[in-house]
Amino acid sequence: MLTLLWLVPIPPLISFTLISLFTRRSRRLSHWVALAAAGLSWLGSMLLFAWAIGQQNLANDPLTTAINFLPTGDTWLQIGVLLDPLSALTLFFVAWTILMIFIYSIGYHNFGQPAGAHDLPGLPPHGVEVAGAHSREPSVEPLYSRFFAFISLFAFAMFALVVTDNLLVLYAAWEIMGLCSYLLIGFWYARPSARDAAVKAFLTTRVGDMFMLLGMVILYTITGTLNYREILANPGVLGSLATNISPVLGLSWAALIGLLIFAGTVGKSAQFPLHTWLPDAMEGPTPVSAMIHAATMVSAGVFLSARFFPLITAGWEQGHLLTTPMLVMAIIGAFTALFAALIALGQRDIKRVLAYSTISQLGYMVAALGIGAYTAAVFHLFTHAFFKALLFLGSGSVIHGMEHGKLATGDTADQQDMFSMGGLRGKMPLTFYTFLAGALSLAGFPLLTAGFWSKDEILSSAFNGNYLIIFITLALSAFITAFYSARQLTLTFLGQPRTPSAKHAHESRHVMTLPLAVLAFFAIVAGWFGVPEDFPVLGGVLPNFIGEFLGGAHAAETGHFNPIPLLVSIVASLGGLYLGWLVHRHQSAAAVDPLKRGLGVFFTAFEHKFWVDEFYRLALIRPATWLAEVAVPWIDLNILDGSLHAIGRFGSWLGSTFRRVLDIPVANGVPDGAASLTKWSGGKLRLTQTGRVQQYLVSSLMLVVLAGLIVMLVLNG
Amino acid sequence: MIPLSWYLLVAAALFCIGLFGVLARKNVIGILMGIELMLNAVNINLLAFWSYLYSEQVNGLVFAAIVFAAAAAETAVGLGLVLSAYRRRGTVIADELDTMKG
Numbered sequence: 037m038l039t040l041l042w043l044v045p046i047p048p049l050i051s052f053t054l055i056s057l058f059t060r061r062s063r064r065l066s067h068w069v070a071l072a073a074a075g076l077s078w079l080g081s082m083l084l085f086a087w088a089i090g091q092q093n094l095a096n097d098p099l100t101t102a103i104n105f106l107p108t109g110d111t112w113l114q115i116g117v118l119l120d121p122l123s124a125l126t127l128f129f130v131a132w133t134i135l136m137i138f139i140y141s142i143g144y145h146n147f148g149q150p151a152g153a154h155d156l157p158g159l160p161p162h163g164v165e166v167a168g169a170h171s172r173e174p175s176v177e178p179l180y181s182r183f184f185a186f187i188s189l190f191a192f193a194m195f196a197l198v199v200t201d202n203l204l205v206l207y208a209a210w211e212i213m214g215l216c217s218y219l220l221i222g223f224w225y226a227r228p229s230a231r232d233a234a235v236k237a238f239l240t241t242r243v244g245d246m247f248m249l250l251g252m253v254i255l256y257t258i259t260g261t262l263n264y265r266e267i268l269a270n271p272g273v274l275g276s277l278a279t280n281i282s283p284v285l286g287l288s289w290a291a292l293i294g295l296l297i298f299a300g301t302v303g304k305s306a307q308f309p310l311h312t313w314l315p316d317a318m319e320g321p322t323p324v325s326a327m328i329h330a331a332t333m334v335s336a337g338v339f340l341s342a343r344f345f346p347l348i349t350a351g352w353e354q355g356h357l358l359t360t361p362m363l364v365m366a367i368i369g370a371f372t373a374l375f376a377a378l379i380a381l382g383q384r385d386i387k388r389v390l391a392y393s394t395i396s397q398l399g400y401m402v403a404a405l406g407i408g409a410y411t412a413a414v415f416h417l418f419t420h421a422f423f424k425a426l427l428f429l430g431s432g433s434v435i436h437g438m439e440h441g442k443l444a445t446g447d448t449a450d451q452q453d454m455f456s457m458g459g460l461r462g463k464m465p466l467t468f469y470t471f472l473a474g475a476l477s478l479a480g481f482p483l484l485t486a487g488f489w490s491k492d493e494i495l496s497s498a499f500n501g502n503y504l505i506i507f508i509t510l511a512l513s514a515f516i517t518a519f520y521s522a523r524q525l526t527l528t529f530l531g532q533p534r535t536p537s538a539k540h541a542h543e544s545r546h547v548m549t550l551p552l553a554v555l556a557f558f559a560i561v562a563g564w565f566g567v568p569e570d571f572p573v574l575g576g577v578l579p580n581f582i583g584e585f586l587g588g589a590h591a592a593e594t595g596h597f598n599p600i601p602l603l604v605s606i607v608a609s610l611g612g613l614y615l616g617w618l619v620h621r622h623q624s625a626a627a628v629d630p631l632k633r634g635l636g637v638f639f640t641a642f643e644h645k646f647w648v649d650e651f652y653r654l655a656l657i658r659p660a661t662w663l664a665e666v667a668v669p670w671i672d673l674n675i676l677d678g679s680l681h682a683i684g685r686f687g688s689w690l691g692s693t694f695r696r697v698l699d700i701p702v703a704n705g706v707p708d709g710a711a712s713l714t715k716w717s718g719g720k721l722r723l724t725q726t727g728r729v730q731q732y733l734v735s736s737l738m739l740v741v742l743a744g745l746i747v748m749l750v751l752n753g
Numbered sequence: 754m755i756p757l758s759w760y761l762l763v764a765a766a767l768f769c770i771g772l773f774g775v776l777a778r779k780n781v782i783g784i785l786m787g788i789e790l791m792l793n794a795v796n797i798n799l800l801a802f803w804s805y806l807y808s809e810q811v812n813g814l815v816f817a818a819i820v821f822a823a824a825a826a827e828t829a830v831g832l833g834l835v836l837s838a839y840r841r842r843g844t845v846i847a848d849e850l851d852t853m854k855g
Contacts, residue, residue, distance in 0.1 A: 727854030729847050730776055730784070737776070 037087055038101050041117045044080040044127070045195035047073035048188040055185040066181035067142050070188050074138040077195055081131035088124035089585065095121050100201050100265060111260075118201030118264060121586045122414060126198045126339055129421040132558065133331035134191045136551035140429050141187065141323040143548035144436065145177035152176075158226035160321075163443040172443040174436070177321075183223065187327060190216035194332040198339065203252050203262040206340065210248075210304065213333055214241050220327070221320040233316035240313035244303015248340075251296025258289060268346040278351035278359075287360055290350040294361030297344050305337025305398045308372040312649050315391040322432030325387060329394045330425035338401045338417050341365070345410050352408065362406045369403030370509040372396065375646070377516040381523070381631060382642030385452045386431045389524050393478060394424055396513055400494055403506055409497030411586045415566045416494055418582070419486035422562050423477035426555035430471035433544040433552065434528060437464050441540035449535040454524060455623065459533040463541045466549040468529050470556035475525050477559040479518035480609040486563030488609065493566065496601040511604045518612025523631075526620040534624065760801035768794035781838070781845045785831045792824040 051073030059065040088094055102116025119127075152164040152175030164175040177183065193216060197209035215238075222234025256262055259273055267273050277290035284292055301307065306314035317328055328334065341348065348361045358366065373396045380392035397420050404413035437460065438451035449456035461468045477487035491514060498507040533539040543549070566582035619630050632639045644650070726732075767790055774787025796817050803813025839845050 725854060727851030729850070733776055737772070 037084065037099060037119075038117070040080050040084055041099060041101075041119055041199055044077055044084065044199055045192050047076040048190075048192035048195065051188040052185050052192060055181055055188065060181040060185070063147060063176070063180045066184050067138075067147065070184035071138055071142075073188055074135045074191060077191065078131040078135045081127040081195075084119060085124050085128045088119060088121070094119075094124070095586070096269075098265070102201060102263070113204070114202070114263065115205050116201040116263075117199045119199065122339070122342055123198050125414060125418055125582070125585065126335070127195075129418050129558075129562075130194055130198060130331055130335070133326070133421055133425040133555070134194070136555055137323050137326050137331060137425065137429070138184075138187065138191075140326075140432070140548050140551040141183065141321075143545045144321065144323050144432055145180050145183060146174045147176060147180065147547075149174055149176045151178065156226060158224055160224050160227075163439075172446075174439060174443060179223070183220075183321070186216055186219050186223070187323070190220065190327055190332055194336065197336055201264055203255065203264070206343075207249065207252060210300070210336060210340075211245065213304075213336060214238060214245065217241070217317065217324075217328055217333055220324040221317045223320050223324065227319065230319040233313075233319040237313040237317050240310050241303040244300045244310055247296045248300025248303075251293045251300070254289070254296070255293050264343065268344065274346060274350040277347070288351065290347055291360040294344065294348040294350075294359070295364060298341060298348070298361055298365055301337040301341045301402065302368065303337070304340070305334045305402065306395050307337075307368050307399060307402055308375055309648070311372065311376065311395050312645075312652065314395055315388050315645070318385070318387040318391055322387070322428060322435065325391070326425045326428035326432070329391070329428055330421045334394060334398055335417060335421055338398060338405075338413070341402065341405050342410065342414050342417070345405060348405070349408060358406070358408070362408065364406070366403050366406030366503065366506055369399045369401070369406050370506045370513075371399070373399030373403060373513040374509050374516070375399075377513040377520070378642050379645045380520045380642075381516060382629075382639055382644075384455055384629075385450075386434060386454050386457070386524065386528060387428070387452060389454070389520060390424070390427050390431060393427075393517060393520065394420075396517060397424070397478070399513070400491065400510060403510060404494040404497060407498055407501050407503050407506060409494060409501070411582065412490065412493040412497045414586055415582050416490035419477065419490040419559070419562045419566075422555055423474045423485075423487055423559035426470060426474035426552060426559050427478065429548070429552055429555065430467055430474055433464065433467040433548050434460060434471070434541075436544050436548070437467070437541035438537050440542055441537035444540045445536040447535055447537040449537045451537060454527040455629075456535040457528045457533075457538050458531045458623070459529070459538060460541055461529040463533075463538075464529075464543045466543060467552065470549070470552040471529070472525065473556040473559050475521040476613075477563075479521040479613050480514060480605060481613070482606045482609060484560060486559055486561065488605070489563035489566050492602060492605045493568065495605050496568075496598060499601040499604075500598060507601070511601075511608055514605060515608035515612045518609045519616040522613040522616025523620050526617050527623055530617075531621060531623065757801055757805045760797060764794045764797040764801070766794075767791075767797065779846050779848060781835045781847050781850070782832075784847060785828060785835070788831075789824060789828060792820060792827075796820050 048070075051069050054069050055066045059069055088099075098118055098120035100116060100118040100120075102114040104112040105115040106113040146161065150164050152162050155161045155175055155178050157178045159178075161175040161177055163172040165172055190213060193209040193212035197206050197213070200206050200209065218234045218238040221237050222230050224230045225234070252262065255267070258277065259267055261267065274290065277293070278288050280289050281287070282289045282292045287295070303310045314329075314334070318325055320328075348365070349359060352359045352362065376392045376395035376399060380389050380396065383389045383392060397416070401413045401416050401420070404410075404416065434457065435451050438449075438457065441447065442449065442451055473485070477485035480488040480491045482488050495507060495510055495514070498510055533541075623630070629639070632643075635642075641647070771787045771790030771792075771794060774790060775784050776787075778784050778787060799813055799817050799820065803810075803817075807813055835845055838850060842850065844850070
């Protein structure tokens with residue numbers, strides 16, 4: 037089992053390497069490699085999950101091992117793997133959704149279709165002419181293999197993030213996912229909007245990551261380890277972190293670190309105020325959206341917070357005041373849930389509605405963690421992954437069907453605008469029924485769907501914990517969620533087709549609808565394993581597996597059964613669904629949204645996402661560009677260039693001074709003088725060299741006589 | 754017996770004649786002849802001193818014989834050089850053989 041745990045993340049990494057290095061020329065080979073990798077990881081995850089649910093007390097005695105990785109002084113930084121209930125459950129839904137998304141991608145990228153004559157890499161395929169007809173058919177994605185390489189890397193990072201046992205590897209995987217999201221959101225990089233969205237996603241999540249890195253550094257500095265078990269399952273460490281006061285704002289160290297790590301979640305899981313990147317991430321191909329929204333990125337954010345739940349709640353007891361990070365999480369989560377749900381009301385793009393619903397649902401999870409409802413939060417994370425993956429893949433299927441109609445008719449309608457759809461129920465029955473399952477689950481349709489059970493658990497936790505404001509906010513957003521789900525369903529599938537494209541849409545291929553069916557199954561069934569035991573009639577029919585499985589580590593937080601939250605949740609769900617249907621059932625193509633008439637200026641605010649993007653552009657991006665375009669060139673020209681020029685001038689002055697003082701008089705003068713002296717003396721002495729032997733003899737005679745005279749005088753005189 | 758100084762005077766006269774020849778003659782062969790005279794003046798000196806002072810020893814004779822040999826060798830080389838110079842330059846006048854002028 038341990039070996040298996042190590043091996044789970046590996047196949048997608050190998051697949052990424054293989055595809056990008058060797059098989060990228062062959063589309064068929066590439067997707068088989070990717071599928072095989074996802075399948076292997078899936079198999080490993082299922083085996084681990086099956087083993088994990090058979091274990092007693094896995095929460096307190098998880099499967100874990102580590103190897104020495106980096107020497108740090110005289111100790112080692114260890115990295116390893118950890119399988120506890122949280123990672124087992126996460127592995128389960130991650131493996132399923134990833135496998136389904138991989139399979140779906142084959143159909144989504146039109147494998148098997150011919151390549152279009154005008155298709156370019158970096159742009160969505162334009163379709164291919166059908167011989168002898170005026171209509172066109174979808175064409176295969178030009179960068180097909182590259183797509184599979186990227187999502188393989190994405191999958192690797194997510195698996196690694198889930199199975200690791202320390203924050204460092206989690207952070208590395210976290211950043212790889214940031215990179216993958218950048219690459220995949222910008223997959224159609226020739227579109228400026230996709231490029232901008234990719235950069236936005238990368239930079240926005242980076243804001244959160246910076247804080248998270250800070251938290252990580254503080255944690256390591258204080259505790260000397262980043263291992264989960266050594267920090268989180270260690271009451272001594274947690275206690276000292278919770279009681280010692282940090283220098284920042286009088287927070288305890290635990291609160292400070294908890295807040296910083298939560299900032300990572302805010303970025304990755306798109307909580308207010310860093311939520312703006314997630315809707316723009318719709319620029320990527322739809323399987324990528326599903327990947328980001330369900331299987332990987334945003335789940336990773338909540339996973340992190342759930343993982344650090346013991347740290348965040350350090351020093352907190354059931355029924356007492358919330359700790360600072362919990363309070364912040366509860367407020368941000370509840371606010372985001374309502375805020376994003378309201379924005380979702382005003383969107384026309386089928387994927388954008390889903391994007392905001394993701395933000396809203398993530399807000400639920402964060403709020404649930406904030407009020408200490410750990411099990412409820414993880415349960416919602418679990419069910420949400422299934423129904424949100426389903427909804428995204430379903431919307432991809434709808435868009436694909438619309439695209440088909442658009443190519444066949446030459447229509448110009450926007451294939452993602454819900455107002456140009458309508459009546460797709462008959463054209464795309466499989467997509468409709470699976471989408472219905474997903475949407476009902478999202479709306480929390482009572483008793484039947486997974487979304488109901490998890491959302492109800494969050495609501496009842498909020499109610500039982502006496503967090504009334506949180507409860508009301510969440511209930512209100514549950515109502516709005518149901519409303520926009522019904523709006524989406526009605527506009528897309530019910531009524532009459534509003535454009536020729538919708539009229540000619542037809543069902544997607546089986547390779548796309550099969551994953552939908554599998555995910556629809558989970559979107560319904562996944563909730564049945566988390567039914568509280570004290571629920572009337574249904575409680576105890578199936579064991580509350582999720583609660584038991586996760587509950588081991590943390591005290592059961594759900595109190596006694598209370599009918600009020602249940603009633604509120606049922607009313608919100610059914611009422612929202614009914615009203616949504618009522619308002620939009622007679623929508624015609626040209627008419628404005630009836631909500632606009634009813635809500636007036638509020639609707640305009642929803643439509644414009646409360647102008648958060650505009651605000652950021654004004655407050656952050658414009659000053660930044662101003663700084664880059666005006667201030668920085670000035671600094672560059674005057675200060676940087678100026679100082680460099682001054683240094684240059686000083687150097688050249690120094691050089692000429694040296695030349696004047698040292699080089700010319702000394703270094704040149706001495707050898708030159710020696711040379712001319714030699715020349716001069718040579719010129720004089722050459723006169724003695726007459727070349728005449730007898731003159732030489734005369735001079736030597738004279739010298740001898742002279743010498744003789746000297747000797748005579750000296751010796752005798 | 755003839756006193757030693759007579760020999761020495763003859764030798765000195767001979768040396769001076771030779772020296773004059775070496776310094777004053779224009780012809781290279783004349784210069785060589787002057788050198789021979791000077792060498793022979795030395796030889797006379799050597800033999801005179803030997804005969805008067807060290808006649809029981811053989812050293813003086815040997816010394817004189819070596820001077821003969823050296824003089825002969827020098828004359829042979831000198832004449833060879835003069836011949837060679839004459840063949841190349843067409844002259845045996847010492848003043849005209851001034852290629853080594855600085």
